Amino acid sequence: MILLLDLGNTRLKFALLDGDDFVHRGAFGWDADIAHELATLWATWPAPEHVVGASVVDTARETAVAVAAGKAFDRDPVWVRTPAHACGVTNVYPEHARLGVDRFLAMVDAFAAGRAPCVLASVGTALTLDALDATGRHLGGWIAPGPLLMQQSVLGATVQVRPDRGGSVLDLADNTADGLASGCWQACAALVDRFVDRTAPMLGGHPVVTLGGGDADLLAPLLQRDVAVVPDAVLRGLAVWAKSYVVSGNIA
Structure with missing residues (x-):
């Protein structure tokens, strides 16, 4: 075990x-x-x-x-620690250790599960986006604040934006609480959609789009396309890595 x-x-x-x-x-x-x-x-x-x-x-x-x-x-x-290459996945970062190990392991899970070519989005403290081609090569990605961090940033940088409750995500908000929540969540959804549009031609036209992280279930309905919510991608990628290198004694 x-x-x-x-x-x-x-x-x-x-x-x-x-x-x-x-x-x-x-x-x-x-x-x-x-x-x-x-x-x-x-x-x-x-x-x-x-x-x-x-x-x-x-x-x-x-x-x-x-x-x-x-x-x-x-x-x-x-x-x-993030390698240049492991478990069939090639890290595109010239300084390979600077790619978050969580992002790398999510790609390991995706490749091992046969989901490549794909776009991987993870929604938590940060919103991370990565493109993985059919051969396991990481093409690159984007990083932005997650929706809750966006809201905290607005509250921390303003004096009069002080909603008295958590907001709901609406198409058109008529109060500050809902306006702040709607703007931040929809901004993240739009970023995911834009990333998929930009990378799809490099991924064969119709990549699988997966969504992970603690806020995946909340963001998924806001996207303009169907996505697969993939919980625990990091743990599953870690399992692939562990069986490939630790159990075999070939530490990467």
């Missing part, structure tokens, strides 16, 4: 992989007492043979999770 760790900007997600199946899984926000919560939960889990993690957070949070894994299972995590 392999314990997989996905350390994202908003929360820690983790799963215990047995063969091809997640037999246990969980998630905690970073505002939780991570050490206590993990110790309590992991005390009930069977011990994995390997612990493999992917992180876009700071060293302090990586260390906290690593210490918890060591105490619970007597295993040190193997941290995946």
